[in-house]
Amino acid sequence: MNHALAEEVCKERIEELRGKMVSAAKQYGMSHPLVLRYSQELDRAHNKMLKLNQPQPFIWSQPVYERL
Numbered sequence: 233m234n235h236a237l238a239e240e241v242c243k244e245r246i247e248e249l250r251g252k253m254v255s256a257a258k259q260y261g262m263s264h265p266l267v268l269r270y271s272q273e274l275d276r277a278h279n280k281m282l283k284l285n286q287p288q289p290f291i292w293s294q295p296v297y298e299r300l
Contacts (some may be wrong), residue, residue, distance in 0.1 A: 235284065238284055239281065242284060246274065246277045246278060246281065249270055249273050249274040249277055250274060252270050253267055253270035253274060256270060
């Protein structure tokens with residue numbers, strides 16, 4: 233999956249979870265276990281999105297002395 237597609241999937245999941253969490257909070261109250269579960273899932277989805285947007289470290293494919 234390419235980066236743009238993965239990012240779009242994450243955004244859609246975040247919006248889906250946010251909607252479910254808000255609906256559950258209105259129906260059951262903010263401290264209901266279902267609301268807390270949606271909040272945790274939302275946190276995980278957001279963290280995944282942040283990880284996708286983090287610059288990746290450069291990894292040398294061969295030792296420096298072999299490239300000279």
